[in-house]
Amino acid sequence: xxxxxxxxxxxxxxxxxxxxxxxxxxxxxxxxxxxxxxxxxxxxxxxxxxxxxxxxxxxxxxxxxxxxxxxxxxxxxxxxxxxxxxxxxxxxxxxxxxxxxxxxxxxxxxxxxxxxx
Numbered sequence: 001x002x003x004x005x006x007x008x009x010x011x012x013x014x015x016x017x018x019x020x021x022x023x024x025x026x027x028x029x030x031x032x033x034x035x036x037x038x039x040x041x042x043x044x045x046x047x048x049x050x051x052x053x054x055x056x057x058x059x060x061x062x063x064x065x066x067x068x069x070x071x072x073x074x075x076x077x078x079x080x081x082x083x084x085x086x087x088x089x090x091x092x093x094x095x096x097x098x099x100x101x102x103x104x105x106x107x108x109x110x111x112x113x114x115x116x117x
Contacts, residue, residue, distance in 0.1 A: 001094055001097060003097065003098065003101045005105060005108075006105065007102065007105040007106055007109055010098055010101050010102045010105055011102060013098055014095065014098040014099065014102060017091055017094055017095050017098065018095065020091055021088065021091055021092070021095070023084060023088065024084060025080065025081065025084055026081045026084070027081055027082075027084040027085040027088065028057065028059070028078065028081040028082050028084075028085055029059060029085050030057045030058060030059035030082060030085075031057070031058050031059070031082065032055060032056075032057055032070065032075075032078055032079055032082050033055070033056055033057075033058060034053055034054070034055055034056075035053070035054055035055075035056050036051035036052065036053050036054075037051060037052055037054065038051055038052070039052055054069060054070075055069075055070040055072070055075045055078070056068065056069055056070060057070050057078060057082075
């Protein structure tokens, strides 16, 4: 992210990202992964290497990794929830960078003003 040096521009960017920070729906702090597995039925195509594909959600719960099967009809909805978390996490990092830049630019501007008077 390109951060300007002028305090007003930094503040404008910061305010804009704070407005975007509102969640647009549910969010999941998890990963959506596609896993191929064999069912174990004799004569099934998965025994010959054509494995069954399924979507699973992995997340941490009390320090342990948990996995939950995601039905096919919910896959797109769950994917959107995971993406919403990623969007908000990235936005939070940008807000943090802009806040630090705002503090630094404020100090520089204050020193500049003090030297002129």
